[in-house]
Amino acid sequence: MITKRKFLIRGGLFIAVAGGGIAYKTLVPKTYAAQTTYTVDGVAIGGTDPVAYFTKAKPVAGFDTYAADWHGAVWHFATAENRDTFAAAPEKYAPQYGGFCAWAVAARKKLYSTQPQNWTIENGKLYLNYNDNIQAKWEQNKQGFIADGDRFWPGLSQT
Numbered sequence: 001m002i003t004k005r006k007f008l009i010r011g012g013l014f015i016a017v018a019g020g021g022i023a024y025k026t027l028v029p030k031t032y033a034a035q036t037t038y039t040v041d042g043v044a045i046g047g048t049d050p051v052a053y054f055t056k057a058k059p060v061a062g063f064d065t066y067a068a069d070w071h072g073a074v075w076h077f078a079t080a081e082n083r084d085t086f087a088a089a090p091e092k093y094a095p096q097y098g099g100f101c102a103w104a105v106a107a108r109k110k111l112y113s114t115q116p117q118n119w120t121i122e123n124g125k126l127y128l129n130y131n132d133n134i135q136a137k138w139e140q141n142k143q144g145f146i147a148d149g150d151r152f153w154p155g156l157s158q159t
Contacts, residue, residue, distance in 0.1 A: 036157045037073040038099035038114060038128075044073035045099040045128065048116040051082035053126050054093060059116035070094070095119075095126040096146075097153050102127035103138040105156060106149035122146065 040046040043064075052060035062076025066083040069075070070090045077083040086093050097105045101112035102120075114128035118135040121127075122142050129135045138145055 036098045037071050038111070039073050042074055044070075044075045045095060045114065046116060047076040049076060049078045049082055050093045050095060050126060051085050052078055053119055053121060055082070059119065071098075092124075093126065095128045097127070097149055098157060099128055100156075101130040101134060102149055103129050103134045103145055105153055106145035106147075107137070109152050109156060111156060 037044050038046075044050075047062050047064075049060045049062040052058065052062075060078045062078055062082075064074075064076055066077040066080050067074050068077070068083050068087050070086075071094070075083075075086060075094075077086060095114075096102060098111075099114060101114050104110045104112035112130045112134075115131055116128075118129040118131060119126065120129075120135075120138065120142065123146075127138070127142075127146070129138050
């Protein structure tokens with residue numbers, strides 16, 4: 001007989017009771033097959049302007065008014081200037097690992113989504129991460145994760 005606990009764990013859902021409340025956490029990440037750029041409804045990195053990470057040092061929402069196509073995705077920008085800057089050198093501004101979670105590529109060999117506020121520029125390259133907890137793990141060993149991510153990404157981007 002499968003108990004409710006076993007059913008929930010097998011289904012990828014973990015329930016923890018802490019401080020009288022119930023917290024739900026998905027253990028099975030969303031994966032993306034045959035996609036080399038993380039998109040939300042076809043828009044790269046959820047519509048966040050990749051150039052703004054470098055020029056404003058923060059995530060800035062882009063607009064479809066200032067859009068460009070690159071690597072099979074539509075990229076949004078906050079300004080026409082940012083769009084043109086990206087178009088002149090997309091590899092310089094596009095996030096590493098297709099905008100998927102850099103930690104997940106390196107540590108799990110998986111493609112996870114990202115949040116705009118979880119980012120790092122390291123050695124002139126943009127890396128995005130899944131959430132605050134993953135960002136904290138990433139920060140503990142960025143160089144090691146980058147080395148592993150660079151090694152694993154070619155195989156993951158072909159899946």
